[in-house]
Amino acid sequence: MKARVHVMLKDGVLDPQGEAVRHALATLGFGGVEGVRQGKVIELDLAETDRAAAEKAVREMCEKLLANTVIEKYTVELS
Amino acid sequence: MKARVHVMLKDGVLDPQGEAVRHALATLGFGGVEGVRQGKVIELDLAETDRAAAEKAVREMCEKLLANTVIEKYTVELS
Numbered sequence: 001m002k003a004r005v006h007v008m009l010k011d012g013v014l015d016p017q018g019e020a021v022r023h024a025l026a027t028l029g030f031g032g033v034e035g036v037r038q039g040k041v042i043e044l045d046l047a048e049t050d051r052a053a054a055e056k057a058v059r060e061m062c063e064k065l066l067a068n069t070v071i072e073k074y075t076v077e078l079s
Numbered sequence: 080m081k082a083r084v085h086v087m088l089k090d091g092v093l094d095p096q097g098e099a100v101r102h103a104l105a106t107l108g109f110g111g112v113e114g115v116r117q118g119k120v121i122e123l124d125l126a127e128t129d130r131a132a133a134e135k136a137v138r139e140m141c142e143k144l145l146a147n148t149v150i151e152k153y154t155v156e157l158s
Binding site: 006017018021034035036037038039041044045060 | 118125
């Protein structure tokens with residue numbers, strides 16, 4: 001089973017990387033970019049075949065390692 | 080308009096970061112993780128309202144800045 005995790009900064013947390021990208025885009029002449037937020041996407045190949053068990057394990061992975069839950073939020077998609 | 084860009088390493092390109100995550104997950108006791116690939120997700124708030132123009136601009140942003148197209152591939156989603 002494949003799982004895809006998106007880890008983004010929580011709303012309200014300053015995103016210096018996103019700001020840097022926005023500034024660079026403007027420098028390259030891309031106008032009209034009002035905001036940029038950058039995060040991580042992590043694709044996991046899991047041996048687990050049970051959907052509920054897989055989701056539970058991936059959420060636990062997020063809580064323990066993949067996301068800093070103080071400032072980051074995450075979503076889990078299974079396919 | 081919101082655009083979401085996923086930038087991932089091309090298939091076949093070694094992903095040391097993904098390997099490090101896989102190793103760390105195993106150390107934390109998460110068995111059955113057969114592969115990990117890590118990439119970037121970039122959310123853009125665009126002033127552009129025309130869908131085709133927005134997609135064209137975002138693809139150009141990817142080609143020029145957001146992705147290193149030698150080793151990375153990208154996808155663009157508009158919402």
